Amino acid sequence: MRPMRALLPVEEAKAIILGAVRPIERTEPVALDAAGGRVLAAPLTASQDVPPFPRAIVDGYAVRAQETFAAGQSRPAVLRLAEVVHAGEEARAALVPGCCVQVATGAPVPEGADAVVMFEDTEADGERVQVFKPAHPGQNIAPRGQDIAAGASILAAGTLLTPSKVGVLAALGVRELSVYARPRVAVIPSGNEVVAVGEPLAPGRIYDVNSHALAALVREHGGHPALFPIMKDTVQSVLDTLRDARGSDLIVLSGGSSVGDRDVMVEALARLGEVKFHGIAVRPGKPTLCAVVEGTLVLGMPGNPTSCLTNGYGLLVPALRVLARLPRVDRPPLTLPLARRVTSPLGRHEYLPVKVVEGHVVPVFKGSGAITSMADAEGYIEIPWNVEFLERGHPVDVRFF
């Protein structure tokens, strides 16, 4: 069992991974109501004005502003009520001099009117409406196209469709649109000791934890995971499985836990493509592997569940988000003080699972083999390779899961 080559600093590893991943080009149509959280594939140009007509933004009377210029508390402008326009209706006629039209919020302002006076500034007696305040032209009117002008570029390709952007699509009457496809991520477990969940657990065997944790992580970050059967620790098995995984946009291997198993993966990957690195200066998660096969990024994650998942957050998620064209930072970290002194190995970047108790950051790491390390954690902190300890109370950036 030969040792891994020199360990790569984690920032270099991340740069290599991000350099090897290309944003997805495949697109697919989705209906408006499935568009939330997806990424727009083609720029959206407004097909029409929004609002599509000059719109009253208060309840009141549409007037010719100049007829109110001289109005005041003691000498109101007196106008004749020509008609009433509710929201969703249109005036039957243009506004003629000496008249006004009652309009509801959202109703079209009739032709000839250039201002809306609020009820509060008026007094009506049958058809006779007194206006006690001068109105300026444009008052309380949203002009046609004020919000969105027909022909304008509204959303760029690559825009993440948040609820408000879904609202913009709806405002323009868009029922179907083109979005980037969710990347297909092959999740491939390995290890002769690993058994698929649901099968009987023979002596010496453990269940496949990593595939399920990784698949959940992939789904959370815009990917479409495809779970593969457990791969044997032989070069041929790795070659066969990678052939089956062709057409994936990203391939994530996990396990086996020992150096020998890794060598099998490295050998197979070197035959099919280019091994970018093997072994990074990170704790936990040293035996991490990166290769590119026919343009597709392959990440080999450690078999230990905590190592696998911390690298999942630290390395896989950034790559997957680039691939899926999702914004880089999902959630800003929260800076909080450490509940106790923490030591960290020099020369190794550390991902430390933590939880927050009464505003303080408590490490919960129990060893990279312990799945409960991660299950108890609410997030993680990163300790750079050149930091040996952090004092109690030291502020750290917690990245929440």
Add this chain to the structure above:
Amino acid sequence: MRPMRALLPVEEAKAIILGAVRPIERTEPVALDAAGGRVLAAPLTASQDVPPFPRAIVDGYAVRAQETFAAGQSRPAVLRLAEVVHAGEEARAALVPGCCVQVATGAPVPEGADAVVMFEDTEADGERVQVFKPAHPGQNIAPRGQDIAAGASILAAGTLLTPSKVGVLAALGVRELSVYARPRVAVIPSGNEVVAVGEPLAPGRIYDVNSHALAALVREHGGHPALFPIMKDTVQSVLDTLRDARGSDLIVLSGGSSVGDRDVMVEALARLGEVKFHGIAVRPGKPTLCAVVEGTLVLGMPGNPTSCLTNGYGLLVPALRVLARLPRVDRPPLTLPLARRVTSPLGRHEYLPVKVVEGHVVPVFKGSGAITSMADAEGYIEIPWNVEFLERGHPVDVRFF
């Protein structure tokens, strides 16, 4: 058109809403691979030990520790290699005195052995293994059940199933589990001027923006939105629609934009249940309505898209997350300085849509009728009712969408 009653402070409105919503009780089974992001409905007790056997955590030799106590660089303990156990295998026999067993990381430690010595501290020549360092009992062994002990309570009911918790389920071989159902949220548009997306836009009409934006928001926060046809502004139409929405866990109405339309909703809701409030001291979003009908919370959102969506984030999302049993705070806010001075009306809590440009917070509010206000925003800040202005550079908490 009568005015709304006295405006309620937004914090009181929120307290009333949260007091009126009860966490969902309905459960449903899901497969392990659909469990990510769901909420566990029954406490999980470990059915077995994890690891299910004492497990080597390094590659090396399983030994009886006491046989190495006297070992040193110059006088190694000499042991006979009895067998080799790979990961996934079991030793054929218990370890006998004077012997050792080669074990791979993850392999079961044979009976009789109580320590594993790393290869680095040994030298092997055929069956003769020299150990140069004393081992202490338990060294490099994860005892059976160390991570999870059979019978232990592992995950409480109400636990959000993050990827690491999905991993815990997998470690225990759980293939299917019971989770709380996603709340069914009826999303009901109204307003005589509103037209369903996809239908022709008659003069004076606008497309239904709010249903689609709200549905996307509901889906993002664990709800299952059901989009309803556009409700007419009549008491009978509201009564009929609310009858159709029975069985929903939460009902969200939106529009119409004018005071008169609201009165129709208030009247219908008062007949069917209890109106909790109507009108809150918030900008935008004043004409917001809360009622409880047959135990179900009903939120009436303003018709203006920006008002509707800011209240969606400020009031609907907290209520929905309680209902869905999701943790209260999804993302911590990010504190950044304001790019310019901001004024805010005294007496009104303000939700101000913003974006972040070069580390500074830029307001993007263009009026509550403008859907693009929200579309340009990356998040929002809140300005309390008793704050009249914030200076340029003042630190504010940005909540990202």
